[in-house]
Amino acid sequence: xxxxxxxxxxxxxxxxxxxxxxxxxxxxxxxxxxxxxxxxxxxxxxxxxxxxxxxxxxxxxxxxxxxxxxxxxxxxxxxxxxxxxxxxxxxxxxxxxxxxxxxxxxxxxxxxxxxxxxxxxxxxxxxxxxxxxxxxxxxxxxxxxxxxxxxxxxxxxxxxxxxxxxxxxxxxxxxxxxxxxxxxxxxxxxxxxxxxxxxxxxxxxxxxxxxxxxxxxxxxxxxx
Amino acid sequence: xxxxxxxxxxxxxxxxxxxxxxxxxxxxxxxxxxxxxxxxxxxxxxxxxxxxxxxxxxxxxxxxxxxxxxxxxxxxxxxxxxxxxxxxxxxxxxxxxxxxxxxxxxxxxxxxxxxxxxxxxxxxxxxxxxxxxxxxxxxxxxxxxxxxxxxxxxxxxxxxxxxxxxxxxxxxxxxxxxxxxxxxxxxxxxxxxxxxxxxxxxxxxxxxxxxxxxxxxxxxxxxx
Numbered sequence: 001x002x003x004x005x006x007x008x009x010x011x012x013x014x015x016x017x018x019x020x021x022x023x024x025x026x027x028x029x030x031x032x033x034x035x036x037x038x039x040x041x042x043x044x045x046x047x048x049x050x051x052x053x054x055x056x057x058x059x060x061x062x063x064x065x066x067x068x069x070x071x072x073x074x075x076x077x078x079x080x081x082x083x084x085x086x087x088x089x090x091x092x093x094x095x096x097x098x099x100x101x102x103x104x105x106x107x108x109x110x111x112x113x114x115x116x117x118x119x120x121x122x123x124x125x126x127x128x129x130x131x132x133x134x135x136x137x138x139x140x141x142x143x144x145x146x147x148x149x150x151x152x153x154x155x156x157x158x159x160x161x162x163x164x165x166x167x168x169x170x171x172x173x174x175x176x177x178x179x180x181x182x183x184x185x186x187x188x189x190x191x192x193x194x195x196x197x198x199x200x201x202x203x204x205x206x207x208x209x210x211x212x213x214x215x216x217x218x219x220x221x222x223x224x
Numbered sequence: 225x226x227x228x229x230x231x232x233x234x235x236x237x238x239x240x241x242x243x244x245x246x247x248x249x250x251x252x253x254x255x256x257x258x259x260x261x262x263x264x265x266x267x268x269x270x271x272x273x274x275x276x277x278x279x280x281x282x283x284x285x286x287x288x289x290x291x292x293x294x295x296x297x298x299x300x301x302x303x304x305x306x307x308x309x310x311x312x313x314x315x316x317x318x319x320x321x322x323x324x325x326x327x328x329x330x331x332x333x334x335x336x337x338x339x340x341x342x343x344x345x346x347x348x349x350x351x352x353x354x355x356x357x358x359x360x361x362x363x364x365x366x367x368x369x370x371x372x373x374x375x376x377x378x379x380x381x382x383x384x385x386x387x388x389x390x391x392x393x394x395x396x397x398x399x400x401x402x403x404x405x406x407x408x409x410x411x412x413x414x415x416x417x418x419x420x421x422x423x424x425x426x427x428x429x430x431x432x433x434x435x436x437x438x439x440x441x442x443x444x445x446x447x448x
Contacts, residue, residue: 021245156384187411
């Protein structure tokens, strides 16, 4: 690990444990056996390090999503599943980076830096939106759902992992992908319930998949 | 507005604009025409004010949700819709408080305070979980969805409003409630699409509702 990567990694750990506000440049320097001045060779200030952490994760998410959306050889549903996987798999092994990126995004207040991040985020929204709109046009997705709001809702499900998911926890990532895919595509309403029956061959097939009913033994919800 | 409420309100505005890390007790004091020492009459420190902001919103959400879950006169679907409404309507008029509560939750690092908040959040998770499990037992919700992960996904959709929703924006809260309800109950898959047909009388009725296809003219996504 080169020195710059090392600084980013230690800073991520400190931001995650103590919060960005409670971490000083001295704290970070100490972790990599540098003086505060030594950090300046790599970063202008603390918020530069935070921006680096967030930008790296956001760019990786965006690159992955653009690749998924472009897969015109796949159906829109299959692309949606891959989009979910692309986002969620960032949390493992990059759990700490993603947690810090999500929690501390509002700590990047310097305008040029914030604008840099915002550009990536907007491109990400746009890519997911184009997937949903494309699916609506092709008849794969319902047209009565405003695609932008649906996109934000779906991104919210994904990003919230930073508050409850832990790579060492009992919940398998594959299970989360499956469940989020089910919610996004067919919802939680029971297809076989009374006069509100929603019939779907795929849904009942999925219901029989092993391991779907397993419950996590614990988790650490820390949402508001 | 009494002095304490005024302090909380001004602090919320400052935390929202500049971030918790970049707001000092002096900044807050100045906004309410007090010296820094004057704040100590009401709060021990800055994190006490933040805890007050978050606890107030979290408690209101919890009280509302418990009331909704207890409505055994309603179907589980109707209760789910009310649960969505209960959460989302916190963002209007309490948008700033909710934004700060969501973004800055990790800035509450003092253990007793964090534990106090965590207790409320756990109770909230538990209430939503009991609604989902109850609906699964009653046959209203699918049993192949692990209820805890579903609950976290659904809460994520709701909480993410703090990153893109603005009360003065073009998106009507009723529309967000409708769309999130659609996603959570039936998903975005087109009921009428080819061999993957999912038939539902309600779904097609909803598709004809006026105003559902309206797109927001703008929004301010600031997610990671």
